[in-house]
Structure formats: structure tokens, C-alpha cells
Amino acid sequence: MDGKVKKQQKRHQQKHSGPKAEKKKLKKQEGSNEEDERKRNPKAFAVQSAVRMAKTFHRAQDIKAKKHHIPLVDRTPLEPPPVVIVVVGPPKVGKSTLIRCLIKNFTRQKLGDICGPVTIVSGKKRRLTFIECNNDINTMIDLAKVADLVLMLIDASFGFEMETFEFLNICQVHGFPRIMGVLTHLDAFKNNKTQRKTKKNLKHRFWTEVYQGAKLFYLSGMVYGEYQTQEVKNLGRFISVMKFRPLVWQTSHPYVLADRMEDLTDPEKVRTDPKCDRTVSLYGYLRGTYLKNKGQVHIPGVGDFQVSDVNCLPDPCPLPDVQKKRGLNEKERLLYAPMAGVGGVVYDKDAVYIDLPASHVKQQEEEVRPTTELVQSLIDTHATLDAKMAASKVSLFSGSATLDSTDEEGLHEQRVWDPKIQRERRKVVFTEEKEDDDNSGSSDEDDDSEEVEESGGEEEQEVDENPDEDALSTFLKEARSQCNEKERGGAPPVKKQKLEEEIAEVPVFADSDDELEKSEEEEEEEDTGRAGDSGHCSEEEEEEDEEDSDEESGEESEGKDDEAAESEEEEEEEEEEMEEDGEYDITVFSISFGFFFSGIYIFTLSTGALCWKEGLQQKASEAFLRQQQAAPNLRKMVYGSVVAADDSEEEEEEELGGLFRVSRPQKSKKTQANALDCSHFKADLSHNWDLEEMLNSIRDCFVTGKWEEGQDAATLLKEDEELYGDFEDLETGQVHKSHSGRQDEETQVKVEDEEVQKNKRLEKKRRLKERFDSEYDDGEATYFDDLKEEMQKQAELNRAEFEDMDDETRVQYEGYRPGMYVRIEVPSVPCEFVSNFDPHYPVILGGLGSSEGNVGYLQMRLKKHRWHDRILKTRDPLILSLGWRRFQTIPLYHIEDHNGRHRLLKYTPQHMHCGASIWGPITPQGTGFLAVQSVTGTKTNFRIAATGVVLDLDKSVTIVKKLKLVGYPYKIFKNTCFIKGMFNTVLEVAKFEGASIRTVSGVRGQIKKALSTPAGAYRATFEDRLLMSDIVFLRSWYPVVVPQLYNPVTSLLLPVGQKDSWAGMRTVGQLKHDLGIRNKPNTDSLYKPVVRTQRRFNPLHIPKELQKALPFKSKPKQQQSRGKTPRDLQRPGVIREPHERKVIALLQALSTINNYKKKKAHTVQHSKHKEFLQQKTKQEEAKSKRQKELRKKLYRAMDQKDQKRSRSSLKGED
């Protein structure tokens, strides 16, 4: 084959003549004409009706405007957290299988039990967290709040189940995340047609619930217990390109879907009191928005907690580094599921189980190996806790005290202060490094101090674990938290790994202002450690001393910027002036950081330090850098130390003295704690505004002063001239020539720096373009566009502002960014949370806003769900899901009357909104909520009882219920009555004087005045006279108090397996049902058989006189009806003789014959007569006809005669 030379195919030759070519030509020509259909057929596009035209235009604009959303500032983080994909569906629908298949699709790994969230890297820019949602309503509610995407599994062979709809409704309330339906069990259909039909039906029903055209995926069949690879792949593709909308609640609250939990409680404490409150740390990706340290969080199912510490940890499942290639390589397909025991490590509540056979990715293995050794060694040492405690009692501030135990292995390690992360790092000492170390004093000193710290502050150290210690992976931390004492023993291999990195980093730290950034506590600790030899003077002093004595060396070492040095010197001069003033106490071994206070720099000098000569060059550069950053100093002055979190302990340590002492706000506060509270900022007395030089210093603040390059009017004018060049004044005919040409020549002669010129030109061009743009582009820009642009700008600013800052500092300003992997420490968690921990249930930490931790009254709009089959009763406890929380509360339902009164309702209306007032957690208005009657089981067919929205938070609720007071008149004078029984005392009456009252029959009246006796009686007037039998009532409104029940649903605290059986307060109905109590009904209300007595009427008596006067017709008939004739009066029947009988029979026969004859004759006669009549009528007709004719003739003749006569008479006249 190869050897053969391929035969050249004959090329196609186009025809140049002939009919085909003609046709083509014609087509080409026509084509250009046909292009514009409007021109070719203008009639079709003509305006037929102006109204319709207006309508279509209007409609088009409406549609366009509807597409507009209020532009929001784009706050999505650069590296977003993994997308939360919640897989929902009724039991046995294939949720776990689907997750397993998807994970296999993305990472090529098989997972056994899907337990807790599973995070994977799905692509270059996307990570996914899968979590399975069981059918407990608590879980459904919680996960709906954190979901970005919901995979809703539907068993096609069965159809929709209630769980699906419940979940959809939950989603609707808490912001609608993306929902994708997945039909499974499609292979159950035998018939292809029914399958198609079912698919279609399900699809349309799904569309009505989600939106028209919502994606519904079909997973047709199973192969070896898994879904078909191609279909799963397709689903995966859909997931990885999906876009998500920001949901209001999620974007305004930070939250963490915890994928790991650790119990940090002191084991000894747990041993002594197993029920003690636990300190727990939860791990997970931060989502939503910035999380502030020390903020309040709510853990749904557990309760509200104050976060004690937040750390950001290295991402356990990082996105691949930036690279060009398309796909991910095997190494980057990471999987992180600590609860599911992936990677051979299972985190339990109080232990780490390590599966040593390498069943996972190599890279991870490498990380694990050293730490597993460590962990294993740690596990054994559990019992030595007491010893550790004892050892830790070595006094912290003795300075010289060292620990033997650390000395042995501590030789290899050294604590290095890392300014970037504000932490001490433990690193292995190398000889070369020691040289580098001289900036921070001699290394052995450091060792000393560090060891002291170690022994003393171990608990703190453990908490503030260094997040940048990459190599010390999370496993190590785990281990440390359990037993940090033995940590050093197992550490070395890890340390060595770390080594290279740190060496590389050291020079960077060397000239950064590490001491300044250090937390105060640690500084002070250090101070104490070094107090004895004081070998280490602060950089502040160093800087000053050095500048005083050895300026050249300082400058030479800086070698970067002269200006800075100058400014430094200036400041020093200032300082010296200050010193002369003698305002400041110069303390030995203390410095105050140069801070910026009322516009002056204040430095307190230290005199005792003499070790400044070491590493002058380094120090100088440090000093320079620090000078550059005056801000941290000012910041320090304002906020104290950077890690000023636990400064409360500091106050006691003040007496300890030492090298560093910052002019602490605490101290100053104490002196001025009771000073005058005034915002006035006293003017600086040193400024003498009579001096010309002072006046000159602010000259440029005024429009009369010098302007900047780009804004100066003169330069602008010149620019314009250059741009527009010559112009001729048309009125005068004068020609203005630009002298730019000449200038150009001059410049050429001068040969100025061309770069500058070029830059200037470019700048000019840019400005001109800007001006042009602003003139011509803005015309079309709508308000909407402007707004969008503004938001865009803000988003850019948000991104850019803290971009180049290191994380530790950045976190101080912004809080923890979404996308970070954080460890959150939560103190005083109920022990049941730990002891009954079940990873199948999601643990969510929802951050709370500023006042969302409080409890108060809420007014909300509520509607009973149309699928819930019973209406809700006022004062029946109800479980609400609002914000992050699930809680039981007692709502009062009410409705607003026309006059704005909130009237209490006994039950919710059937198909209408009503108001509901509850006592519950303060939540911003506009937050949606849903209500369920019980979270236990699935007794009711649709669990969601009601939905609604928070309208208002008001402490003074004004719900009233109708109250009718009833009274009875006991004395009636015309329209005035005395009424009793309504009130009990005179005082009560006095309160209601003037109130309007009414009787049952509708007679209105007014309360006038109380009567002395009987108590509570009063005088009232009415519009009409009352009867004694009337009942008087007073309509009044009684304010109702909202019951203060706020009972969080603590479902996560329940024992494993019973988490869905939380039962809070029961309703009265439930209680009665459970206890078998039945109310005795009011006997009056019971139904009884109706017994009616026969009615009797008395006879009507009419007086005799009247009877007489009456006409006969109306007279009472005295005669009784005859009735039956008595037997004796009845006549007997006649019995005839046989002969008589014969005679009569004959007579009868004869008469019958006779009758018959008569009848016959009569009929004959009748017909004859009829005939006769007919004839007669005929004759009559003929006769009349004849007569008519005759008459006609006669009249005609008469008429003619008349006409003739008249004609003749007319003629005669003529």
C-alpha cells in the first residue's frame, strides 16, 4: 500500500458556459438583490397599523426591561470554594450509587460508604463537594440552605414521591438553588412507549415545579450495579459547566459545611466528667461571605455558639496550579472526604484510624507516611497526660528555666518567628542558618526563650497552630491536639521535609519588621525570657542608635532610597525635640512604637541596650522597611498587637516589665476611663499660625495654590492649543497660529529626553480620548449601564485592595475569605454532639449577622401550604426553619382589619395569607421561612405546613382579640337603664365611661357613670327604651401577649439512629391524644332527641251579640255535619220476586234497543244537517260573490260617472 504512488484524482472543473453556468451566474446576481428583503418586498414590511406597531414596540421594550436585574457587586472570590452538590431523593432511588459513579468519573476512585461531604477536584477551575441528603426533614432543610446545586433523583418506575416535592418547597423558601432532575430506574420499563410517555409526563411536572425547560437527566440502566459510564460522564460535564446564581441568604452569611470534626476537650476533664461541655473544632471550606473571628455561629441541630478561634489551613484539596494543558493529570484529581475514610485515614470523634495499605493516590501517600508514624507514636502515649501536665508547670517567666525533655531533641529545632503569619515556627537549625539568625539576637538565647514558651504556653500554641506549616499536615494537627507533649519526639522527619522551604524563606524575613508584627503577648513572653541578658534590643532603638552613631553604615546598607532616610532623620529630629520637652518617660528596656498621634511621632528611647552593633546592615534595612510602613505602627497604636485577640490576660503581666512595653491602650484607658467624653480634637499648640512658614505649608490646599501637573489650568490650556493647533477667528478674520511648531524645533534643538516627551504625548492622547469618550459615549449610556459600571468598579476595587497582602494580615481586615479551608473552634458544645456524632448528618456552621444572635418578636406573613391537609391553630407549637435555624415556637395568627388593627385568628385561613407573630431569633426582614408541625417521621402526607416571610421586627406587638362584656338591665327609666353584671368594681366602670354599648336587638347606647351599689353597676343611656329581657354587651379588644417559646431543634444531639425523632413541645391535641384525655362536653351542647307535644287549640268563642250581627255566611254554623246515618235509620235493600226481575230485565232490553235506535237516528239526522249546512254555505258564498261583482260594476260605473262629471266641470270652467 505504502509503496504505491497514489493516483492523482481528477480535479473538478467548473463550467464557464452552458445552461448550468448561466444559472449560476443568474443566481449570483440575484443573490445580492435578494439580500435585502425589505427592499424587495417593501409592502410586507410596511407599517400596517400604528397601534399594533406601538404595541409590538412596547412589548419588546417590556421584555427587554424585564430581563434587567438590579446589578449587584460581584463578590465571588477568586478561588471559590467547592460547589456543594446535594443529592436528594426518596430512599432506594440510587443516591449513593450516583455519587459513587460521579466520583469515579471525576477521580477514578471508588468510594465505599458515602459518609459526610466528599470533595473532589473536577476540573482546572472547579471543585465539587457531594453530599447525600437522607429523608429526615431536618437534613433536607439544612442542606437546602447550603446547596449550590441539587441533583434531584426520581424513581421513574414509581413516579414522584412526596420527598421530592417537599424538598422543592424547602428550596423555594430558602432561595432557589440550581436544581437538576435525574430520572433513574428507567430500565424497569418493559415497554418503550410507556417509558417515553412517563418520561414526558415527569418532565412536564418537573418543569412546573422548577421552571420551564429545567434540565432533567435520564440514567437509563445499570451495568454491574453502576450507571452507564457515558451517561454519568455527560452528567458530570453538565455539572462542571453549570453556572450558579447568588442566593441572598448565602451571599450575605458565611457558612461552613463541616467535613471534619474534632473534640479538643481536655481528656482528663472528659474522664472526670463525661458530660462536660466540649470544645470542638470543625473543619471545612468557608463559603458565602467573609467570616469574622470571634463571631457568632449557629449550628443547625445544636445551637448558637461563639467562635473562639478561626484558623485558615492549607487547602486539603487544592485546585491544580496554573498550567496550559487541557485536562487534569492523575495527581491533580484529588479526593477529600475525611468522614468517609478516604485515603486510609478515618477521623473519628476521638481517634484517628489509619489504613496503612496504599489504596489511594501516591502523592497523598507521601504526605501521610511521616505523619502516620508520628500519629502512631502519639497514640501510644495517651496515658502520660498527667505527666505532661506536671511537666508543664515549669514557670514561664523564670527566664533561665529550661526543660530537659526538650533539650534532647530540641537541639534540632528552633523556634523562628515568622512575621508573615504572626507565628512561631519550629525549624531545624543549620549552621548556615545561624549566621542568618543574628538579626534576631544570638540563637541560643532564642532557644532559651523559645523553650520556656513551649513549656508554658503549650495550650495556646496548640490552638494557634501555624497554618502555613504546610508539611505539618492536618494529620499532625490532629495528633497535636491530642497530645502535644510528645510531638517533638516524633517530629524530626517532618521537620526535615520542611527545612528547604524555610531556608529559602529566611532572607525574606530578615528584613521584614518581624518584631513589630509580633503579637504582644509573645513579645512580652520573649521579654521575660530575655530579661536577664537583654541581649536583644528592639529594632526601634537599634534604628535610632544606629542612626545617631553610625549614619554612614546605615545609609550604605539601605542603599535604596535616600528620601526615606531623610524622612527618618527628620523624624528623629522631631523626636529629639520632644525629648527636650521632657514629656516622655524614658524607660529602660522599653520602647514605644513610633506612633502617629496628633500629627507627631513620638519615640521613647531606650538606653540600656548595647548590642546594637550586631548586624548593623540588616538592622538598617529593617529600619528602612519599617520606616516605609509607618502604618503598622499606627495600626498597632490603634488596635494594639495584630493578634490582639486575647489581650485580657495581658493586663496582669504588665508588672513583669521587660524589653518591650507598648504604650498600651489599656493602660491609657485606665487613666482616662472616666475622662470627659468629647469628640473634639484639640489643636496642636506647637503650630503657630502667625508664622509665614506655617501658612506656606498649607498653601496648596486652596484653589489659589499650585496645582498638580494634570490639573493645572495653564498646562491644560497649552495642551488644548497643541492639540487643536491653528484656528481662525471667523468674525475678525484673525488667524491664530500655534507656536507648537516653533517649540518643536526648539525642543529638537534642546534634544530633550524623548521618553518624557513620548510619555507626555501618550498621556495627552489618553486624556483626550477620555474626554471624547465622556462626550460621545455617555449619551447612550442609561442609568442601568451607569449603575452596572459603578458596581463593576467596586468589585474591582474589592478584589484589588487586599490582593498583595499576606493572609494573616488580610484576615484581620477582611475576615476569612470564602474559599479558604478553615478550622473553627467552638467552645462549650453539649457533649451529646460529640458522643452522638453521626457523619451521615451534615454539620453546618452558619455565621450570624450583627444582631441575629438575639431573640425577639417577629412579625411575619404566613400561608398554610396548599398541600398540607389541615389548617393551623393559634398557640399550637410549630417548628419553623428561619435563617440557619430550626426551632419550635408558638405563633399567634392574626389578620389586619381595615383600620389597621391586628385581630387574632383562632386558625389560619384556608387559602389566604395571614400574619403570624412569634418569639424567635432576630432575622432580617424579607427572609423566607417554612413551618412543619413535627420533624418526627413521616406521618402526615405533606410535612411542610406553612411558608412565609419575615416582615417586621417589633418589640411592641399589637395583636388583639375580641372580648364581649355582657350585662343585664335591672332598672329601666325611659331611655336610661341601670345595668349590672358587666363589671365588678367602680374603678372598672370608670375606665369604660363613655364607651358605646349595644343590646342584642341592636339598640345602641353609652356608659354614663358608675353606681355605688351594687358594685360594678352603672347607668347607661340608650337610643330607645330597653326591655328587662334585653342583654347589653360591650365590644372591646384585648391585647394578646405572644408566648415566649424559642426552642431550637437539637436533632444532632440525639443518639445515632434516632436523630429524626426529635419531639419538642406537643400541641394540646397531641397531648390529649397521647394521654387519652377527652374533654367532657358541656351537657347543654349535646344533641338530644326532639320531643314535640301535640298542640291544642281552644275553640273560637264568638259572643252572641256579634253572632247576631254577622252575615249568615260568616255566622258560626251551629249545625253539625250529618255524619253517617245510624243503622236504625238506614233503609233496607229491596229483594225482588223472579217475575218482577224478568219484567225489569225485559224493560231494560227494550229501552236499550230504543236508545240505540234513537242514537242512530240522531247521527243520521246530524249528518244530513251537516250536508245541508255545507250546501247552504256554498250557496251563500256564491251569492256574496255575485253581489260583490255586481257591486264592483256598480261602483266602477259610479266612479266613472263622477270622474266624467268632475272633468266636465273642470273643462267648463276653462
Next chain:
Amino acid sequence: VHTQNHGLEYDGCNFFRQRLVLSTLSGKRVRIKNIRSKEDDPGLRDFEASFIRLLDKVTNGSRIEINQTGTVLFYQPGLLYGGAVEHDCNPQRSIGYYLEALLMLAPFMKTALKATLRGVTNDPIDPTVDLLKTTALPLMKKFGIDGAGFDLKVVKRGMAPGGGGEVLVTCPVRRTIKPVQLRDPGKIKRIRGVAYSVRVSPQMANRIVDSARSVLNQFLPDIYIYTDHMKGANSGKSPGFGLTLVAETLNGCFLSAEMSSTPQGQGDPVLPEDLGRNCAKLLLEEIYRGGCVDSSNQSLALLLMTLGQQDVSKVLLGPLSPYTIEFLRHIRDFFQIMFKIEVQKPLEDERKGGDKVLMTCVGVGYSNINKTLK
């Protein structure tokens, strides 16, 4: 500062307003201990009590507990209610004392605030109502608190110590606050001012104006100082005079200075000429300090930045006053917000006064939970 469960604890009566205002806005309860506990006259003063009463009037459902000596105050904030409020401010402090706090709360009420405050309008200790009117209001407008109902009207003027003034404040409510970028104050284009005098010769005001102009004319020709002489019922109970100067920049920033005569019977009387000249110098000092916000409103600007959306806000300030520094600390306590503080040093050849401080923060994303949703 000691963080209790759900609450904060402070010592001493200083920064009393800050604490209560921030507590009200953040919903965190606060306990202030040792209020003048070591002094001969321990406990809360009348003006502080008056302030608490005002706070009680504008809120709904707040709980205030004071111990018998008045040295411990516990405050559990309720919801800001707003509406029409009338308050007789204690004349120990001027209305400015109360107004500063009220302006911080006003945009976050349930209904638009319409407050009538009576008392001392002008005294040398606190910012006067004129100053707040000319600086605080335009500043708040930059944060989107705007509209027809945003006004501060001096109905009657009452000098210290007698008082008798009256101020009408109206402020609309906002659900959210806009982030701002105030980085460039611009150049000062004009200087305005009010020279007021009550119960003294009307000539006093003119004398003040002349002396103040003499100083300021060195810089700018566009200076206009109004004279405001109130008579009769509108003149309060004590005599006095004073001057408020405001410099407006091209970018709409306002820097101000003020000076009032010493209250009757307290200290040496001042000459109007001296007062005018000193006040003008104070304005120069304020200009020297510079920034987009003048020194007395720094805390207001920082608060509104804090309560903004979760966006970056930037404001250039002059040197931070001690009051502001404490305010920053309090903001951190109540909202866990820290500001990025950058010092901007003037360039070599620039003649624009002293060092400036650029304050940057990300707002907490505060939304007015008091406003009703209809």
C-alpha cells in the same frame, strides 16, 4: 474590654456614647462598670442620664439597668424606633453631644426620625449644632443618606450655661449604606461661616467676621461669613457669641472649625476679635490636618463605612483624634472590623499640610433590621 457571653464589658464613663450607640446598632448588650467610682461624686451625671433617656425614646424594648450609686450601667439594646421625638437635653452638655450620637443612629430607625432637641446649642466643649449641620450632614449624604427629609434646623439658639435653644433634626431611614471612596479631598474653593451672637450687641458678629477674614484672606478671596443675630424668644437664656467656619473643597468635602465665647460666669471673657482670629487659625489647623472628613466627624465617617455593604470603603483622614482611635477599638469590639490604616506622607515639594491617614475597610454588610418590609 471583657467579652462576656453575648455582651461586652467596659470600665469608666469615657466614650459612653460610642459604647451605647454601637451597642444599639450591633445588638450586643453592654455593661459599663466603675463609672466615676473613685470620685467624690460617683455615678452617672445628669447629662449622661439625659442621654440614656434620649436613647430610650428612640428605641423600643431596650433594657437599661443602673445600680443604686449609678456606677454600673447595663444596657440591652432594643430596636430603633424613631418617629417624632422630643427631648430636653441636659444643659451640662450642649445639644451637639446628643446630636452626634443621634446622627449615628438616625438612618437605621424603623420610621424616619423627627427629633426636637432643646437645650444648649452652642458651647465650647462639644461640636455645636452649626458645625454638625455644615459638616456631618454633607458627609452623611455621601453615604447615600439623602433626600428631602434630611435636615437640621436651628430654631432657637441657646448659649451655655443657660441653654434654651431648640434644634429640629429630620432624617430619612435607609436599608443599606453605600460604600464610599473619598481619597482626594480636592482643593478648597470657598470658605463659609456663621458668626452668631445672642443677647449681646449685634456688632459683635461683625467684629468676629472682620478679624476672621483678615486671617483667611491670605489664602482665598471667596470667603463669606454670615452674621446670625437671634433676638427675643429665639435667643435662649444666656448671652454669648461664636463663629463656625467651613471650608468647602472642589470635591465636596467640608473642613470646619469653630469657637464659642466662654460661658457666662465661667472663666475670662474673650474679645470677639480674638475669637475670630483664633477660630480662623483653628480652621487653618484643620486644613493642615486635612483629609476628606474633618476631625470631629471622623468617627461618624468610620461608623458609616463599617455599616456599609461588604465592599471596600476608603476615606482619607487627617491625623486620628484620640476619640476616633478609641472608636476604632470599639468598632472592632462590636463588629469585629479592623481598618487598614495607611499613613500618607506629603511629598517633598507639596504644601498640603501634615500627614494624612487613609482608612480602608470592608463593611459588615449591615442592613437596617428595624425598617418594616411592606
